[in-house]
Amino acid sequence: xxxxxxxxxxxxxxxxxxxxxxxxxxxxxxxxxxxxxxxxxxxxxxxxxxxxxxxxxxxxxxxxxxxxxxxxxxxxxxxxxxxxxxxxxxxxxxxxxxxxxxxxxxxxxxxxxxxxxxxxxxxxxxxxxxxxxxxxxxxxxxxxxxxxxxxxxxxxxxxxxxxxxxxxxxxxxxxxxxxxxxxxxxxxxxxxxxxxxxxxxxxxxxxxxxxxxxxxxxxxxxxxxxxxxxxxxxxxxxxxxxxxxxxxxxxxxxxxxxxxxxxxxxxxxxxxxxxxxxxxxxxxxxxxxxxxxxxxxxxxxxxxxxxxxxxxxxxxxxxxxxxxxxxxxxxxxxxxxxxxxxxxxxxxxxxxxxxxxxxxxxxxxxx
Numbered sequence: 001x002x003x004x005x006x007x008x009x010x011x012x013x014x015x016x017x018x019x020x021x022x023x024x025x026x027x028x029x030x031x032x033x034x035x036x037x038x039x040x041x042x043x044x045x046x047x048x049x050x051x052x053x054x055x056x057x058x059x060x061x062x063x064x065x066x067x068x069x070x071x072x073x074x075x076x077x078x079x080x081x082x083x084x085x086x087x088x089x090x091x092x093x094x095x096x097x098x099x100x101x102x103x104x105x106x107x108x109x110x111x112x113x114x115x116x117x118x119x120x121x122x123x124x125x126x127x128x129x130x131x132x133x134x135x136x137x138x139x140x141x142x143x144x145x146x147x148x149x150x151x152x153x154x155x156x157x158x159x160x161x162x163x164x165x166x167x168x169x170x171x172x173x174x175x176x177x178x179x180x181x182x183x184x185x186x187x188x189x190x191x192x193x194x195x196x197x198x199x200x201x202x203x204x205x206x207x208x209x210x211x212x213x214x215x216x217x218x219x220x221x222x223x224x225x226x227x228x229x230x231x232x233x234x235x236x237x238x239x240x241x242x243x244x245x246x247x248x249x250x251x252x253x254x255x256x257x258x259x260x261x262x263x264x265x266x267x268x269x270x271x272x273x274x275x276x277x278x279x280x281x282x283x284x285x286x287x288x289x290x291x292x293x294x295x296x297x298x299x300x301x302x303x304x305x306x307x308x309x310x311x312x313x314x315x316x317x318x319x320x321x322x323x324x325x326x327x328x329x330x331x332x333x334x335x336x337x338x339x340x341x342x343x344x345x346x347x348x349x350x351x352x353x354x355x356x357x358x359x360x361x362x363x364x365x366x367x
Contacts, residue, residue, distance in 0.1 A: 001037075002014050002027070002030050002033035002034055002037065003015075011026045011027065011028060012026070012027045012028070012029060012033040013025070013026050013027075013033065014026075014032075014033035014034070014036045014037045014040075015037070016040040016041060018040075018041070018048050019045065023040055023048075023141055023142065024141070025060070026060050026063070056098060056140065056142065056143065057094060057095050057096065057097060058092060058094060058101065059094035059095065061098060061132070061136050061143075062088075062132070064136070065081070065132040065135055065136065066081060068139075069081045073220060074220035077220070080128060081128045083125075084124070084125040084128040084129055084132075085128075085129075085132075087109075087113060087117075087125055088109065088125070088129060091105070091108070091112065092105070098133075098136070098143065098144050099144050101150045103150040103151075103153040103154055105150075106129075106150045106151050106154050107155070110122045110123075110125065110126055110154055110157055111157065113125060113157075114157040118159070118160065119156075119157035119158045119159040119160065120159045122157040123156050123157055126151055126154065126157075130149055130151045133149045133150070133151055133152075134149060137149075165291065166293075166300045166301050166304055167291070167293040167297055167298075167301055169301070169305065171285075171288075171291065171293070172191065172298065172301060174288040174289075174290050175281070175284045175285065175288050178287065178288055179284060181249075181260075182244065182249065182257060183284075185240055185241065185244045186257055187298070188237055188240055189203070189241070189256075190295060190298040190299065190302075191298055191301065191346065192233070192236070192302070192346055193215060193217065193231060193233075193237070193302075193319070194299050194302040194320050195217050195299065196219065196296065196299060197296060199218060199219055200256075200257065201257065201274040202218055202255075202273070203215075203257065204255055205254060205255075205256055206254065207256075208245075208256065209230075210238065210241075210245075213232060213235075214230045214231060214232050214233060215230070215231060215233050215237075215241075216228050216229070217321070219321065229321045231318070231319070231321070234343050236346065236347070241256070253271070255273045257273070257274060258271055259272050259273075259274060277295070281293065281294060281295060282294075299320070302319060303316050303320055305346070306345050309345050311345070
């Protein structure tokens with residue numbers, strides 16, 4: 001039975017599944033989609049299974065891949081892929097068939113993007129279109145498998161390098177030493193886990209395993225959507241998180257970190273999990289008189305600190321979680337020696353941890 005695609009200009013999708021093969025195609029009207037389905041069901045089974053489905057247009061390819069991306073990736077990644085296709089259709093007619101996309105035309109498109117936007121933007125589009133083509137080859141019935149990925153055959157465009165500023169350890173601790181309570185615990189969590197911003201924002205107490213000294217970080221930076229990794233906690237982070245669990249502002253909350261700012265601008269977010277903290281670190285940097293840096297820069301600081309300490313590359317990769325580790329065996333293999341490495345790298349002599357201090361740290365007044 002055909003169904004109407006949401007947000008696809010009222011198009012109807014016909015879909016027929018017989019044995020292990022599924023054929024699908026978009027039509028302007030329900031009647032066209034129904035007629036196509038009837039025709040496909042009347043075909044002899046051997047012909048249905050051997051016949052190449054009616055060719056896709058690159059517009060249908062884009063729609064199918066973006067549907068997949070919407071379900072599988074975070075909002076920022078999805079928007080990046082939408083942008084790549086939007087620019088792509090400036091150069092290519094949406095009615096073209098995949099076999100009509102030539103490497104030469106693809107290269108010209110990327111060169112135009114590099115000239116009009118930047119080499120960085122062109123290469124980002126190239127990466128997303130390569131991934132989309134490979135996805136179609138794997139999952140779309142009737143996709144032409146006898147032609148090479150035209151985007152992969154093009155060379156990358158020249159980029160202007162803008163290295164991310166990585167704060168010095170001194171600058172980081174200038175911020176760390178001037179903040180209190182939750183903010184200090186959050187900074188320590190970023191430094192000692194190498195986590196991405198959203199991974200700490202979404203952290204729940206059920207993700208903190210005090211007994212085994214490990215913490216679970218959830219990420220969308222994977223092909224399969226939201227996934228997690230268990231990583232070891234340093235003794236300092238473990239003790240500080242335990243202290244925060246016992247002294248947190250919102251004792252019944254399942255989230256580890258929540259908005260504590262009840263000023264008029266943030267009052268509606270008070271007690272809610274963080275989604276963004278746009279100006280927090282910048283304000284703290286200005287107050288400390290250090291060059292501004294963002295949360296993601298702390299991730300780089302964590303990696304560079306281990307690198308400067310001469311730790312093996314596999315230790316740094318385990319901290320950054322650039323490779324998946326979803327089984328116990330892989331987990332144990334990758335994280336062997338991580339606790340000792342992190343404890344040594346991040347150990348600060350002569351400064352007591354929050355959990356060792358007496359009394360509750362000063363927090364913003366709650367009205």
